[in-house]
Amino acid sequence: MSFEFLAPGAAVPGDRFAPVARTPMERAARAAGARFEARDGWTVATGYSSLEQEREACRRAAGWADVSHLGKLELHAAADDLAAIVADAAGGAALELGTATRAGDAWWLPLTTERALVVCEPAATGSLRERLEAAAASAARTVTVLDATCKYAALTLVGPLAREVFARFSAIDVRARVLPVAGFRPGSIARSPGLLVREGEERFLLMIGWALGQYLWETVADAGAHLGGAPVGLDALAEVAIGIAPVREEAGRA
């Protein structure tokens, strides 16, 4: 099972051609003043105004970052096979509908009992796919593992007003009592099919069809800027914790 034509990380840079993957939000980010670097085969926006200003946006209002480069793998198998493969590949993790599981620096997202999406760092995509395929070898029925990296554009929304920004374009209920940290909600985002993960108290991962990436960026930026937010680069984003740890622990560090 090798569908490399789906895998941006399978490109082979050589003397003549040096393919570097680009996200659908790149041009919008560039227009918003982004600085770019090549990381793990991707052109990524690392920063905008200044690290301090971006931190401030995340602390006081909302920041959003293009994370479309995150690796995504789609796993499709009969329910019991899927559970066994996930347990094998994710260190014993068991998936539960509506909840994202954090294991091995990846989010494990059950779409149904037979389909799951795994979101990881781009550099880890290849090895994770191999791990899943190895775990699938013992499955009784058909198992499909696909690189779905380019199926979904992704954007992270952080900050105390992240919820408010989100409420401007989606009806998904993101109140903490309904959607706790690691809550996972497939549903309509900006009038389009989407996936939502609450990565932290004030950190949300939004995924939407790749071709809708620029549109999602524009929608988030329109709502977010009006509430005092700003785009942030991967460097500022890295300071906002994933998980239940207090979000603003770095506040005093600057």
Next chain:
Amino acid sequence: MSRLPEQPGERISRSKTISFRFDGKTVQAYEGDTIGSALYAAGRRTFSRSFKYHRRRGLMCCAGQCPNCLVAVDGAPGVRACTEPVRDGIDVRHMNARPGLDFDVMRATDLAPSALTPPGFYYKTFIRPRRLWPVYEKVLRHAAGLGVLPKKQAEREWRTEYRRRHADVLVIGAGAAGLRAATAAAELGADVVLCDEGPEPGGRLLAEGHHERARALADEARSAGVEILVNAPALGYFDGLVPVWQGATLHQVRAKQVVFATGTIEQPLVFAGNDLPGVMLSDGARRLAALYAVRPGARAVVATTSDRGLEAAVALRDAGVEIAAVADLRPDAAAGGALGDRLAAGGTEVLAGHTILEARGRTTVTGAVLGRADGSGGEREVDCDLVIISGGAAPATSLVAQAGARTTYDAARGVFRTGELPDAVHAAGDLTGAVGGEAVRLSGSLAGTEAAHALGLGDGASRARVQEAHRRLADLNTQAVAVAVPPAVAGGERGKCFACFCEDVTAKDIKASIAEGYDSIELSKRYTTVTMGPCQGRMCQLTSVRVMGQETGQTLEQVGLTTARPPWSSVPMGALAGRPIEPAKRSSIHGRHRELGAKILWAGDWRRAYDYGDPQGEAVAVQRAAGLIDVSTLGKMLVRGPEAGAFLDRLYPNRFSNLKPGRIRYGVISSDAGRIVDDGTICRLDDETFYVTTTSSGAGAMEEWFGWWLADWRMDVHMTDVTQAIAAVNLAGPRARDIMATVCDLDVSNEAFAYMDGKRGLVAGVPCLILRIGFVGEVGYEIHYPAAHGEHLWDALIAAGAEHGLRPFGLEPQRLLRLQKMHILVGQDTDSESTPFAAAMPWIVKLDKADDFIGKWALEHYADVEPETALVGFTMADGHVPTEGAVVVQGTTPAGQVTSSRYSPQLGRVIGLAWVASSLARDDARITISDAGSTYEATVQNKPFYDPEGEVLRS
């Protein structure tokens, strides 16, 4: 200036003076003023001109209920001056009066004999002669409506947005009952939103001397964690979703439980001149005095049906307004009790059993005529500059009725209040007919607690409190209410008595409509438009019901209320529209197309390159050298599993289970009715895996179609939509192979990579699936690869093709090229009636397949039946390009239509596809096309116009 000394609880800050303009003149105000209070303080009494008669209208309710103070603020029409806070420097202008508020030429409509302007005036007067309608329309359009939008588009735009708010409990109305309900629910752990149309929570408490209690209740609610939205009217109830409009934001509140505490609306009385500036509701006068320290008048006459008017009289007297006389409709002089005594002790004459018959004055009130309600005389005229009226308190039932509540007639008060409530809907306070302040507050706590209980919150103690509250409330609500029900009209013979201020409908007009046969309240509403104006029935619903009851001899219960409909509060269209959120799909190469100067248009939900400025030249380049088109919009699916071949055999009329890995086959999807639904190519990647492409527009529908049958058949097949994950370009033309050879690591010779082969290899360093298909009729490679490399691979091909004459081409030249090959475009050349047989593709249907497939039974039937019409190619006799959709005629009878047509520069003639009668579906048959009034001759051709045998494709 008519400012009073500082009032306890006033809302204005006297230390902060701000100014704004009204009709060009500067007006001073205090921070906290409304536009209305500031203008009133500055001496203005006329605020608007009425809809039809252009009569002067002044402040009446001071609570955003009536239509009398609509103004335009900074170009936005329809703003209520009485509730809109003053902001420094705003430009306020009057509406519906020319040349000005104080002299309005359209006032002539009021002075004309009323026989000329009966109800239904427009319908009756302007229907003949018919040829004059365009003239009438122009005049009516000019006269109709109230506001005028700014001419410049930029000034008509303002930012609005939606905000979705989920909640456990939504409480509508922040009076005493609403505040108590919100607090009670929040204290039991519910997530509560409270909204109110006023600028501050507290409702009537604020203007009636209980501002401290109001603020304490609001503080309690805030401490309990309630989110309070002020200046935020709820617009309606849409199956649990309540839009709450707050300035630029439309909160869409989805709450599990909703508590309605919308209170009451003080009703006007219907008498001659009841719309004259200076006639004010008692609540309005009190608001002006208590909240803005504006003296509503120097000398007032009060007409009331309950203690509410007496309380106002006392309060206003204490604030420095002389109360000349009070007409209390209640026949028993003792009804007013201590309040009446206090007024009498202060020298005010209190006339029991009296009401107001007429307000006199030319531009504002100068006097009032009082008399006995039963018409037995006792008339007297009293000089005054203010008439305070209180015609009863009508519960604001509209919103709760929209939520499915029933209303019941309360005969003691002469009003409708809430009756039976549906699940998850609660009512509290005055709305329920609670008697007295304690009952109002208690009913609030009760509703909030019960809402929390319905959510599974609460404990034994809270349940005990509910029991106790029910008992206590029952006791309180049995107390007698001293309210007189006013007559439908008083003093009708003295002048115009307005039932509806918004639409200028008089009580006489309603009577006339009943006489004409519109004798139900719903019919009368539509005919006279009463209750359909900006007040949404607040001021006129009860009055019109009373007139109807009186005229038809029905009880008010029999007359009933009209169906409550949103919006309950007037709201700008822009607030309902929200942000223009229009999902736009863009190919990963989109940015490059724009840089290349492509014309970008919508194609379904995609933004696509239609051409790069030279569609015919682009098409020629494809046939002479090479072209590159972005086809990323094609639907793409991976279908996998041991039964994948069998699955496709069941979905398609032809076979795929026998397709060899690495080979491609064309397929048409048929419905069970045998009609063409979609088409595309399928490449078998390995024994278990097929790569399926669909049309661009059918991508979503096909994913659903495949998934639907899978859900039903439950085969061991996985279907994954990869439409957006994969960029796809089609490189085509005589030089395509040469170009491919320079960028691809595969042997692309015709022997190694034949027509209808599908291979995987590297193109410009990117792993690709390469399909050799005849998309546009030339040797072509459709290259599918990860969307993240969209621009990289496009750029590499453009660079490699430069020396070969490669040009990018758009959707328009692609259509021409495909038309030359007679490739049908599903949805353009076919419709919901087209079968593969009629669409000249009988070869696609394999009826010899042993197993069942979708459409088999219908196709077996159609295989034996000569189709009535058939899809054919045609060549025009002359150079006319018929419109797509032009009719094919036989004599004068329509016999088909043109579905595609283009001028082909390669062929030097106009070609097309058309549906024609089957008898004409033979080569060289002559057909006639009727287009835009002329007829044109064309010749039928069944083989492709270009490369009919497909030799070019296979070369």
Next chain:
Amino acid sequence: MPAPCPSPTRGALVMSYLLTCPNCGVREVTDFGYGGEIAARPKERPSFRELNTYNYFRRNVAGVQREWWFHRSGCRAWFVAERDTRTNEVHWTALPDQAPAAEEPSAQVPAGSAGGEATLA
């Protein structure tokens, strides 16, 4: 397991209602695509009349029916719902293999062929 659906106003006709996706949970109805009443495809070759009935006729009941829904904005799975067409009250939703056995046989036969059985009452 069939999932219950919230019903904000039981008994009254609702339009903007909520549906429970068996995979994703409660969402606005606008999240979903409607697939129509469940009409099993004929197992054997139907007569032409039966085929047309299957293709073009629906029972269109004023009452409780089973129908297909697609979670278009979410997990993109098809599921089954039992809904009262008079009120839009949804009694339950379930994945196709977890739906309770149909009580009335008409839900198992082609919708069209049951058309004659639907009463006008």
